[in-house]
Amino acid sequence: MTILMAIESSCDETACAVVKDGCEILSSIVSSQINVHTLYGGVVPEVASRIHVENISTVVCEALQQAKVTMDDIDAIAYTQGPGLIGSLHVGVQAAKAIAWAYHKPLVPVNHMTGHIYANRFVTELQWPLMALVISGGHTELVWMENDWDFKVIGTTRDDAIGEAYDKVARVLGLGYPGGPKIDKIAREGKPHYTLPTPKTASPYDFSFSGLKSAVLQMIQREEKKDETINVADAAYCFQETALQSMVKKTMAAVAEYRPAMLVLAGGVAANSRLRVLMEEAMKEYPEVKLVIPPLSCCTDNAAMIGAAGYVAYKHGLFGGFDAAADPALLMPGEE
Numbered sequence: 001m002t003i004l005m006a007i008e009s010s011c012d013e014t015a016c017a018v019v020k021d022g023c024e025i026l027s028s029i030v031s032s033q034i035n036v037h038t039l040y041g042g043v044v045p046e047v048a049s050r051i052h053v054e055n056i057s058t059v060v061c062e063a064l065q066q067a068k069v070t071m072d073d074i075d076a077i078a079y080t081q082g083p084g085l086i087g088s089l090h091v092g093v094q095a096a097k098a099i100a101w102a103y104h105k106p107l108v109p110v111n112h113m114t115g116h117i118y119a120n121r122f123v124t125e126l127q128w129p130l131m132a133l134v135i136s137g138g139h140t141e142l143v144w145m146e147n148d149w150d151f152k153v154i155g156t157t158r159d160d161a162i163g164e165a166y167d168k169v170a171r172v173l174g175l176g177y178p179g180g181p182k183i184d185k186i187a188r189e190g191k192p193h194y195t196l197p198t199p200k201t202a203s204p205y206d207f208s209f210s211g212l213k214s215a216v217l218q219m220i221q222r223e224e225k226k227d228e229t230i231n232v233a234d235a236a237y238c239f240q241e242t243a244l245q246s247m248v249k250k251t252m253a254a255v256a257e258y259r260p261a262m263l264v265l266a267g268g269v270a271a272n273s274r275l276r277v278l279m280e281e282a283m284k285e286y287p288e289v290k291l292v293i294p295p296l297s298c299c300t301d302n303a304a305m306i307g308a309a310g311y312v313a314y315k316h317g318l319f320g321g322f323d324a325a326a327d328p329a330l331l332m333p334g335e336e
């Protein structure tokens, strides 16, 4: 049995979890800063780091208490090394190092995006080869994994990440931050009243969302010029359908070409209710490929996922030293 403490602070969630054997959550504490950042319409990095400093100790103590373990039971400390906001990352990295030093525990640095992928380990055993659609506020990637801990990015966004597009479109529609869940909700009442351009890219597995985002903005401005107001639910619906249909189509092209045993969704946007329906429908064409979607609590940022990926890194002996630093632009393992 291996028990890891995991720490995550890459953006605006201060989180600590205790995870057994990479697949069982003994505790997962997430302290969200959303209420504060909502006041500014988005994450303010300096504010985020300060709140991490204020909350990290409490979050760590609560994770131990809820898991009903002491530091004697912990085999290693996994932490998010990057990518993310540098000031935010520093807090988690320093906390992990301090705990590891004080209690003589090994350190396991983890790439945040691998954490999102391995969050699916809480649903089921992963099967290889595996295709992961990693969709968050900072990333939109198709990751091909022939084997455990073997990552190859086969497609990425040429401009905005999908979560970023959701957040920006929500902002221009006056829905506030964070935009993803707000668009998800209001789009359920929307109708296909507007036509938006389908994103185009040269490579079949690459994504693009900035043109679509600008098209929504132009549509609002056109309506304003005509002294008309946009129907927010319809605009949200049309944006979401266009973005998701294009993303699902590209993912299916990758599934058809690569023939994985499993397709997993990962990252905050995987929490989207419409995406879940569209994916399930599209995957009916590939009954031999298992579709796995993480539970909602494991889609958006949390530390349990860092414990899941950290466990695999631990088993591979991928330890970090006390000189390891936070890396805001950290690439996937194996990427140049």
Ligand code: KG4
Pocket (backbone or CB within 6 Å): 011, 135, 136, 137, 138, 139, 162, 163, 164, 166, 167, 178, 179, 180, 181, 184, 267, 268, 269, 270, 271, 272, 273, 299, 300, 301
């Ligand atoms: O993975 P995550 O929590 O943080 C990053 O690593 O970026 O993802 C956050 C992103 C935000 O852009 C947020 O708007 C989006 O995930 N998001 C959603 C939903 N819930 C969160 N997007 C669409 N639908 C949702 N239900």
Ligand code: ZN
Pocket (backbone or CB within 6 Å): 112, 116, 136, 137, 267, 268, 300, 301
């Ligand atoms: Zn994330």
